[in-house]
Amino acid sequence: MRAISPPVGLPVLAESDLVRQVARRLTDAIVQGRLPPGAKVAEAAVARELGISRAPVREAARLLESQGLLKASPRRGFFVRELSAKDVDELYDLRLCVERHAAVEAARRLTPAMREGLRRQLDVMRELARRDDPAMIVEADYQFHRLICEAAGNARLLRLFDGLASELRIVIGLIGRLYDDSQEIARTHEPVLAAIEAGHPERIVAHVDHHIGVARREVVRLVQSLTLTP
Amino acid sequence: MRAISPPVGLPVLAESDLVRQVARRLTDAIVQGRLPPGAKVAEAAVARELGISRAPVREAARLLESQGLLKASPRRGFFVRELSAKDVDELYDLRLCVERHAAVEAARRLTPAMREGLRRQLDVMRELARRDDPAMIVEADYQFHRLICEAAGNARLLRLFDGLASELRIVIGLIGRLYDDSQEIARTHEPVLAAIEAGHPERIVAHVDHHIGVARREVVRLVQSLTLTP
DNA sequence: CAAGCTGAAAGTGTCGACAATCGACGCCTA
DNA sequence: TAGGCGTCGATTGTCGACACTTTCAGCTTG
Numbered sequence: 001m002r003a004i005s006p007p008v009g010l011p012v013l014a015e016s017d018l019v020r021q022v023a024r025r026l027t028d029a030i031v032q033g034r035l036p037p038g039a040k041v042a043e044a045a046v047a048r049e050l051g052i053s054r055a056p057v058r059e060a061a062r063l064l065e066s067q068g069l070l071k072a073s074p075r076r077g078f079f080v081r082e083l084s085a086k087d088v089d090e091l092y093d094l095r096l097c098v099e100r101h102a103a104v105e106a107a108r109r110l111t112p113a114m115r116e117g118l119r120r121q122l123d124v125m126r127e128l129a130r131r132d133d134p135a136m137i138v139e140a141d142y143q144f145h146r147l148i149c150e151a152a153g154n155a156r157l158l159r160l161f162d163g164l165a166s167e168l169r170i171v172i173g174l175i176g177r178l179y180d181d182s183q184e185i186a187r188t189h190e191p192v193l194a195a196i197e198a199g200h201p202e203r204i205v206a207h208v209d210h211h212i213g214v215a216r217r218e219v220v221r222l223v224q225s226l227t228l229t230p
Numbered sequence: 231m232r233a234i235s236p237p238v239g240l241p242v243l244a245e246s247d248l249v250r251q252v253a254r255r256l257t258d259a260i261v262q263g264r265l266p267p268g269a270k271v272a273e274a275a276v277a278r279e280l281g282i283s284r285a286p287v288r289e290a291a292r293l294l295e296s297q298g299l300l301k302a303s304p305r306r307g308f309f310v311r312e313l314s315a316k317d318v319d320e321l322y323d324l325r326l327c328v329e330r331h332a333a334v335e336a337a338r339r340l341t342p343a344m345r346e347g348l349r350r351q352l353d354v355m356r357e358l359a360r361r362d363d364p365a366m367i368v369e370a371d372y373q374f375h376r377l378i379c380e381a382a383g384n385a386r387l388l389r390l391f392d393g394l395a396s397e398l399r400i401v402i403g404l405i406g407r408l409y410d411d412s413q414e415i416a417r418t419h420e421p422v423l424a425a426i427e428a429g430h431p432e433r434i435v436a437h438v439d440h441h442i443g444v445a446r447r448e449v450v451r452l453v454q455s456l457t458l459t460p
Numbered sequence: 461c462a463a464g465c466t467g468a469a470a471g472t473g474t475c476g477a478c479a480a481t482c483g484a485c486g487c488c489t490a
Numbered sequence: 491t492a493g494g495c496g497t498c499g500a501t502t503g504t505c506g507a508c509a510c511t512t513t514c515a516g517c518t519t520g
Binding site: 074 | 247249288292293296297298304320321323324327328330384385386390
């Protein structure tokens with residue numbers, strides 16, 4: 001047991017290795033739409049831009065490849081993953097699978113703190129909807145679903161959700177707004193939370209299904225409109 | 231488009247990049263228990279043994295890290311992931327979530343070919359059980375579940391299942407036999423296939439739950455016995 | 461004028477090397 | 491004798507270099 005370790009609140013000064021930092025930067029660039037689907041991610045160019053060598057860039061690219069954000073083409077390099085309508089469909093299928101489970105599990109272990117967190121997040125979304133801030137709403141939407149997965153108490157499930165969300169952001173990042181009606185997004189979340197608080201598995205699944213079904217249709221429609229008019 | 235590419239049945243002679251090969255070798259070593267949990271994976275040693283440089287080894291290690299097989303400890307290297315009872319519990323929770331979905335979906339899209347494949351796999355398991363070949367049974371067991379996930383028609387779901395199975399193999403690989411009774415394993419699979427063929431979602435979920443619940447208890451018990459007596 | 465060929469430039473796959481850091485051993489001190 | 495400290499070896503993190511492959515622009519040719 002360490003005796004003279006820092007008492008509390010260590011600031012974790014600078015992540016030790018460049019790989020994580022590069023991975024983060026690339027991820028940000030992709031989900032923000034700065035690196036559009038199909039774009040080439042040239043190791044040398046990235047390395048030059050960041051003022052480092054190619055080795056950490058390569059490792060970061062591998063990391064993002066395993067997350068589905070990049071696609072490796074041997075001897076040709078890495079490219080930002082292009083998502084077809086089928087890909088989006090698959091991703092939403094998994095989201096359904098994961099979030100049903102997460103919501104039911106979250107209801108089983110719901111603590112007052114979690115419930116409060118979810119309610120607060122819903123308030124944030126309502127406020128953003130009132131102000132009609134599409135970009136922030138997408139972020140708040142993600143956070144709400146993430147909180148549910150967090151409340152499920154399964155770290156791997158949370159990581160899985162993050163991975164699915166990241167991949168979906170490849171396409172969602174392309175547009176500013178996901179829903180036509182900003183108000184609607186907050187409204188469709190309310191029954192989900194209500195069902196979780198009530199704790200009826202069937203109702204939870206039903207509402208999660210409905211909510212994700214709506215989002216799925218929106219995104220699939222979006223992807224099709226994008227791929228048809230390049 | 232390449233013109234003079236091999237017509238058919240390419241034997242995939244030496245994958246172009248070493249990274250995949252190294253990743254495969256390391257994965258095999260881990261799931262076969264040759265690299266036990268907690269073991270250090272020294273880059274230089276692996277590189278020397280394979281007669282290559284450290285760069286591909288590093289990249290392969292990153293890959294395996296993102297799959298949960300290795301754990302990166304900054305400035306200290308990579309180690310084979312150690313799974314606690316909680317980890318195993320989490321993994322089985324996800325398996326439940328994934329395989330329920332896969333089985334229901336597989337039932338919806340079941341083709342005669344798939345049904346035949348599942349039946350044949352069950353026959354293989356029965357035969358192995360009769361011969362009492364524990365190691366092969368674990369493999370056949372895995373293949374049966376994998377076929378169900380394949381039949382679900384979602385490539386990502388299949389990859390997810392493979393990832394979960396790989397992680398679980400870290401511990402399963404430690405022992406030769408998973409079940410006390412080799413015959414039992416084949417028996418517990420039969421109702422699952424029957425339910426899929428019948429196509430009743432509730433019955434499918436119920437049988438999958440029961441089957442995976444049995445396996446989960448076995449593995450959790452195993453892990454506890456291993457961690458208590460190192 | 462279009463299609464195919466040729467050469468150079470750019471980029472990837474891999475390697476060996478160097479500095480920074482971690483762990484271990486032995487030494488010193490109380 | 492127990493505990494802390496400094497040094498040494500080993501390993502990681504990062505870098506620049508080289509060979510081979512792919513790409514593309516310009517030229518040649520039917």
